[in-house]
Amino acid sequence: MTDTPVEEMSFEQAMAELEKVVGQLERGDVPLEDSITLYERGATLKKRCEQKLKEAEEKVAAITLDGDGNPTGTKPVEGL
Template identity: 70%
Template sequence: MADDIREMSFEQAIAELEQVVGQLDSGDVPLERSIDLYDRGAKLKAHCEVKLREAEEKVEQITLDAKGQPTGTRPAEGM
């Protein structure tokens, strides 16, 4: 993956991915540029997926006792 993409936050990567998709959707891009954009878009998508997976792993659920009082946290299930 390109070094500049590795340094991007999720928000930066998703914003650029949206721009790439917009350019490809316009249909006004020469074939060679379309290939380059598609490749960059795939790398941006992969980076976003990694960032989301990392965030999901950090999500925790609050645990409650029988009276409904918070007792701590545990990792979220299914993530």
């Protein structure tokens, strides 16, 4: 596991660590207490990935296109 707090991780960092956590849990060779800790870490990482994806989707949705289909900039997304 990395020392970077989950809330500061990029999508790529969180996804890479989540994949490691899932791999450890799937192997099944982790003691029960460690499995619980890993599961909790995985849930936190999953939430971070979902948050970063939502942010990206909102940015993409805010891009406006001109008549030729070229981006003209972004417009504010409601609620941000």
